[in-house]
Amino acid sequence: MQIFHPSTNTISRLSIYCGVVFVGLLSYVFYEVGQSPYYTEQNIPQVQPVPFSHRHHVSQLGIDCRYCHTSVETSSFAGLPSTQTCMTCHSQIWTNAPILAPVRESYETGQSIAWTRVNALPQFVYFDHSIHIDKGIGCTTCHGDVGDMAITWRATTLQMAWCLDCHRHPEEYVRPRNQVFNVNYKPPKDQIRLGRKFVREYKINSLTSCETCHR
Amino acid sequence: MALQGTQKTVEAEPAIPLLPDGYSYATVSDKISSIVLGQRRRFGWFAGFAVSFLLVMLLFYAIGYLMLKGVGIWGINIPVAWGFAITSFVWWIGIGHAGTLISAILLLLHQRWRTSINRFAEAMTIFAVACAALFPLLHMGRPWLFYWLFPYYPNYMGVWPQFRSPLVWDVFAVSTYFAVSLIFWYVGLIPDLATLRDRARSRFKQIVYGMMSLGWRGSAIHWSRYEMASLLLAGLATPLVVSVHTIVSFDFTIAIVPGWRTTIFPPYFVAGAIYSGFAMVLTLAIPLRKFYHLEEFITLKHLDNCAKVMLGTGLIVAYGYMMETFMAMYSGDIFEKYMIHNRELGPYWFIYVIVLLCNVVLPQSLWSRRVRRSVPALFALSLIINLGMWTERFMIVVVSLHRDFQPSSWGLFIPTRWDWAVLVGTLGLFAALFYLFVRYLPAISIFETRRELAEEKKEA
Numbered sequence: 222m223q224i225f226h227p228s229t230n231t232i233s234r235l236s237i238y239c240g241v242v243f244v245g246l247l248s249y250v251f252y253e254v255g256q257s258p259y260y261t262e263q264n265i266p267q268v269q270p271v272p273f274s275h276r277h278h279v280s281q282l283g284i285d286c287r288y289c290h291t292s293v294e295t296s297s298f299a300g301l302p303s304t305q306t307c308m309t310c311h312s313q314i315w316t317n318a319p320i321l322a323p324v325r326e327s328y329e330t331g332q333s334i335a336w337t338r339v340n341a342l343p344q345f346v347y348f349d350h351s352i353h354i355d356k357g358i359g360c361t362t363c364h365g366d367v368g369d370m371a372i373t374w375r376a377t378t379l380q381m382a383w384c385l386d387c388h389r390h391p392e393e394y395v396r397p398r399n400q401v402f403n404v405n406y407k408p409p410k411d412q413i414r415l416g417r418k419f420v421r422e423y424k425i426n427s428l429t430s431c432e433t434c435h436r
Numbered sequence: 437m438a439l440q441g442t443q444k445t446v447e448a449e450p451a452i453p454l455l456p457d458g459y460s461y462a463t464v465s466d467k468i469s470s471i472v473l474g475q476r477r478r479f480g481w482f483a484g485f486a487v488s489f490l491l492v493m494l495l496f497y498a499i500g501y502l503m504l505k506g507v508g509i510w511g512i513n514i515p516v517a518w519g520f521a522i523t524s525f526v527w528w529i530g531i532g533h534a535g536t537l538i539s540a541i542l543l544l545l546h547q548r549w550r551t552s553i554n555r556f557a558e559a560m561t562i563f564a565v566a567c568a569a570l571f572p573l574l575h576m577g578r579p580w581l582f583y584w585l586f587p588y589y590p591n592y593m594g595v596w597p598q599f600r601s602p603l604v605w606d607v608f609a610v611s612t613y614f615a616v617s618l619i620f621w622y623v624g625l626i627p628d629l630a631t632l633r634d635r636a637r638s639r640f641k642q643i644v645y646g647m648m649s650l651g652w653r654g655s656a657i658h659w660s661r662y663e664m665a666s667l668l669l670a671g672l673a674t675p676l677v678v679s680v681h682t683i684v685s686f687d688f689t690i691a692i693v694p695g696w697r698t699t700i701f702p703p704y705f706v707a708g709a710i711y712s713g714f715a716m717v718l719t720l721a722i723p724l725r726k727f728y729h730l731e732e733f734i735t736l737k738h739l740d741n742c743a744k745v746m747l748g749t750g751l752i753v754a755y756g757y758m759m760e761t762f763m764a765m766y767s768g769d770i771f772e773k774y775m776i777h778n779r780e781l782g783p784y785w786f787i788y789v790i791v792l793l794c795n796v797v798l799p800q801s802l803w804s805r806r807v808r809r810s811v812p813a814l815f816a817l818s819l820i821i822n823l824g825m826w827t828e829r830f831m832i833v834v835v836s837l838h839r840d841f842q843p844s845s846w847g848l849f850i851p852t853r854w855d856w857a858v859l860v861g862t863l864g865l866f867a868a869l870f871y872l873f874v875r876y877l878p879a880i881s882i883f884e885t886r887r888e889l890a891e892e893k894k895e896a
Contacts, residue, residue: 224642224643224646225643230651380594382592383594385593385594
């Protein structure tokens with residue numbers, strides 16, 4: 222007695238190939254989702270209580286990074302400016318601008334502005350800004366073209382492979398120390414040659430052991 | 437009948453036949469397939485399955501709570517970071533080894549007595565490995581990141597797994613073992629699934645067994661390919677009998693903890709694995725043959741042979757214990773000597789007593805043929821050895837760890853209710869899978885039994 226129609230032979234053979242294709246497709250989808258901005262928040266502008274524009278303050282007004290992120294050279298944390306820092310200028314200009322209302326309110330009440338964190342590393346990762354600054358890694362190497370961000374976004378995936386890419390080949394990214402805070406710095410054509418020189422000069426160790434970051 | 441012939445002369449006793457008299461091809465198929473296709477509701481099956489299903493639910497509950505809280509709910513801490521999870525992992529994976537030995541090595545050695553027991557022994561292997569694989573996953577702390585153990589690509593971390601870590605070796609050993617065992621078992625099932633398909637009355641069963649039998653028609657070319665495939669798979673599975681537990685023993689031996697580093701570990705672990713595996717085969721075979729009236733297929737001869745394997749491997753295990761003690765004395769190493777002293781007289785002294793009693797002293801009764809052919813005695817012994825081998829792994833894992841080099845870092849391991857819940861839960865999972873297997877698949881290979889019958893007739 223026949224249970225199956227003869228066409229099921231074709232279907233069963235086809236299902237073997239489809240299974241392989243399906244597994245391949247599934248891993249590709251996982252790969253894409255894992256790298257997508259949806260998952261990594263890369264290139265997604267974050268909504269902030271005050272629509273602070275780095276483009277305006279950095280590129281148009283020419284304020285140095287360290288004016289607000291004061292502890293970047295000495296501490297693990299670059300630091301967020303206090304409301305007083307904002308008010309050094311904004312007590313004089315744009316004093317009644319409606320979009321700055323949360324800043325004035327913070328100044329009056331003493332409550333910090335609740336900024337949305339843009340670049341965050343997991344708790345189990347030890348990261349120190351000061352050493353990277355000291356070894357000639359520019360702000361824009363990791364934070365992207367901040368001088369052109371009307372609203373700030375995460376410029377990279379911050380995934381471990383991205384960290385290790387530079388830790389394994391620092392010569393591809395290192396720049397002269399005096400150019401670290403230059404937001405318009407473009408790597409020269411002979412970056413690798415110069416980079417090797419800086420790696421020697423600044424005594425950059427290519428630290429890739431687990432406990433460098435996972436302490 | 438070369439095997440039986442030689443044994444006749446050696447033992448000078450009427451041999452018990454491997455197969456029942458008065459059976460034809462059709463009646464063999466009837467008898468075995470009726471367990472699966474029969475309509476009769478069996479209260480015993482339902483009761484047993486219900487109990488084991490409840491234990492599976494307990495396992496899920498324990499795992500859920502573990503995911504929520506982390507491994508801190510177990511009794512583990514420094515210095516005993518490996519508690520019940522690793523103990524049970526080694527125990528379960530060891531149990532699987534008997535199935536592979538029966539299905540692969542005994543096939544290649546033409547041991548025909550394996551026919552009646554190889555199917556359910558292979559099923560036991562797969563279920564035991566499934567239970568075993570749970571433990572390292574749960575023990576990792578973040579089980580949902582288990583794929584980090586594979587060298588997968590693409591990889592957002594930009595790193596390979598640590599190939600010097602035995603945890604990674606375990607992953608390869610266990611996943612290979614599981615895959616080969618599963619394929620071997622399934623390939624062996626195909627002709628029987630076709631038999632079930634042909635005998636099934638309901639349309640649903642015909643379709644399900646029909647799909648599972650992958651279009652088997654029993655033509656000569658099918659059989660010739662089947663023979664080749666099963667030989668190749670047996671060849672693939674054979675090294676796994678020794679390699680998997682060797683690698684499991686490396687989990688310990690790459691450390692410098694006293695009690696973990698004797699060079700005898702790999703063969704001692706493999707022998708222990710086969711020892712406990714055959715004990716589990718008996719634990720399953722004896723109720724199986726009783727409740728489904730399969731005494732004619734799983735005869736006293738089969739039980740006797742299993743008992744002999746247990747006796748042999750048990751002696752190797754006993755030799756392992758002896759050597760551990762001897763080497764501690766012979767090396768003169770203060771920590772090694774203390775390890776043995778602590779094993780015998782420390783806070784876990786009763787563990788060592790159970791180990792010696794269950795694995796060395798009581799199994800010596802298997803020298804007697806009367807014990808080897810007494811079903812209740814064998815069943816009791818199989819349970820005792822299962823307990824003993826679990827306790828042995830506990831001794832190796834916990835008792836070695838809890839007192840290491842510095843007295844200031846000594847501590848005790850006390851299992852919590854969650855430790856017990858996971859252990860008992862995997863016992864339930866194993867039992868539940870086995871209940872399903874017995875109910876829905878032929879527990880004894882139909883076509884191989886038929887072939888045995890043909891061989892026997894030819895010789896007679």
